[in-house]
Amino acid sequence: MDLLESCKMAIATLTANKMRSGLTMLGIIIGNASVIAMIGIGQGAQQLASKEFKNLSPNTLFIVPGSREARNATFDLPKTLVLEDAKAIAKQVPSVIAVAPEINRRELISYRNKTTATQVTGVTPDHMIVRSFEVNKGRFINSIDVDRNKRVVALGSEVANRFFKGQNPIGQQIRIKDISFEIVGVMAEKGSMLGTNQDDSVFIPLTTMAYQLVGKTSPYGIELTWINVAAKDEETVRAAKFQIENLLRLRHKIVDEDDFGVESPKQLLEIFYKITNGLTIMLASIAGISLLVGGIGVMNIMLVSVAERTQEIGLRKAIGAKEQDILAQFLIEAVIVSAAGGTIGIILGVGSVYLIGAISPLTATISPYAILLALGVSSSIGLFFGVIPAQRAAKLDPIVALRSI
Incomplete structure (x- = not known):
């Protein structure tokens, strides 16, 4: 057959x-x-x-808290980085042009009868430089806001559309964790980063975030979620990484495993x-x-x-x-x-x-x-x-x- x-x-x-x-x-x-x-x-x-990583500058570095073992084992990382670490990097690392520390937390924000949960990020003015953000209306957080712990906020584009569609939100008041903040700016659309919608977030002064919302600081200063760093150019990234690691080891008195990690976008992508x-x-x-x-x-x-x-x-x-x-x-x-x-x-x-x-x-x-x-x-x-x-x-x-x- x-x-x-x-x-x-x-x-x-x-x-x-x-x-x-x-x-x-x-x-x-x-x-x-x-x-x-x-x-x-x-x-x-x-x-x-x-x-998404292509939107990041190749000379960007991310300093994340916790040992490599801790980062692989849990998403709830220990807060081993403080604001003084960021200030020391900005002053003592010559191959770095900008340092942007961050504190991130998800909180309820409200305007009149509208309420939503979104990412609240405590930042400094250098955040715009390092992370390549742009302002659509108004302004971003400035050094005076940070020095005086001012209750001001810059809204992500999606948050602005959700609360103020067709309206100008500048000068309006929103509440974050039952604290009133004045809207000073609206950010341009940025898109997502590793599954996180960067437009569905709001930005406030880092000190305001630390002292009035988070309410927790370590004995060594203001605890940070991570630190963003911009090297002078792509050729100096390796040098900046080496210098930052040595500086933080000295500051943290590390003799064994590092309690932090310095990663480039390429390494994070890998x-x-x-x-x-x-x-x-x-x-x-x-x-x-x-x-x-x-x-x-x-x-x-x-x-x-x-x-x-x-x-x-x-x-x-x-x-x-x-x-x-x-x-x-x-x-x-x-x-x-x-x-x-x-x-x-x-x-x-x-x-x-x-x-x-x-x-x-x-x-x-x-x-x-x-x-x-x-x-x-x-x-x-x-x-x-x-x-x-x-x-x-x-x-x-x-x-x-x-x-x-």
């Missing part, structure tokens, strides 16, 4: 039992769709992060890639388990099919069909079920990736390698799990089969 004839017979047999064939494919469909979606989402997240790669592989592996379950389902249904078609097998052997013909027939049926399920799963997976891309900031990314891999794996699963039922059918004694007629 030639291959084409075997394929026709297999398709005819499968279409004769549409419900059973469809349920058999279900595990393969879900597995392939999940794998394609997980890989697409992971790659989309990487592309989004790469796009770390993010490692995290997303790990998560993508883990999630894709979990999704791949359903492919295994689907393969077991294929084998189970094929065994049932062999039992149901004992008489057919006996008749075909009696009129001259060889073991190889019977083996090929059942293997082809298993492969067709798996390949068809894999194709449908790929279509659903690709569709879900584009849907997620349409409703989220993630870029819809479809890897042709992932599609080929998923289709190849699903077809291989059908072949692998179809071997045992096919061998059982091929080894069936025609005399025993014909006795059941």
Whole structure:
């Protein structure tokens, strides 16, 4: 029997039992769709992060608190950086042109009867230089605001639209944690950074944040969330990193592991890639388990099919069909079920990736390698799990089969 004839017979047999064939494919469909979606989402997240980091100047450095072990183990980092560290960097590191310490906290802000939770960031005037922010209306936080702990605020563009759509918010009063602040500026649109919407935030003087909102300081001064630093140019970034690390080790009297980290955008992007790669592989592996379950389902249904078609097998052997013909027939049926399920799963997976891309900031990314891999794996699963039922059918004694007629 030639291959084409075997394929026709297999398709005819499968279409004769549409419900059973469809349920058999279900595990393969879900597995392939999940794998394609997980890989697409992971790659989309990487592309989004790469796009966001391009908005940062290559001469930017981020000083984050906590040891490397602590940063890998928890999101609640210890506050090992203080404002005096930032001031020392600005004064004593010659390769640095601007230092912008930050305190971040999520708080409730309100205007009249409207209330929302948003990111409140305590900053200094250099924040605009280091992080490349721009003002759309009014002004940003200045040195007088910081020195006098003034209750002034610059709104992110989304916050301004939420509270003052079509109105000029400059001079209006909003409340942050039940404290009134005067609006002095509205920022230009900035976009997201590592999944954080920078337009959905407000900026107040760092000292006001420390003394009037956070209310906690270490014995060594005002605790910081992190410190942003701008080196003179891209060529001096390595020198700036080396000098900052040495200065902070001296200030913190470190003899063992650093209680801080100095990272460039490139290093942060590499770390993010490692995290997303790990998560993508883990999630894709979990999704791949359903492919295994689907393969077991294929084998189970094929065994049932062999039992149901004992008489057919006996008749075909009696009129001259060889073991190889019977083996090929059942293997082809298993492969067709798996390949068809894999194709449908790929279509659903690709569709879900584009849907997620349409409703989220993630870029819809479809890897042709992932599609080929998923289709190849699903077809291989059908072949692998179809071997045992096919061998059982091929080894069936025609005399025993014909006795059941």
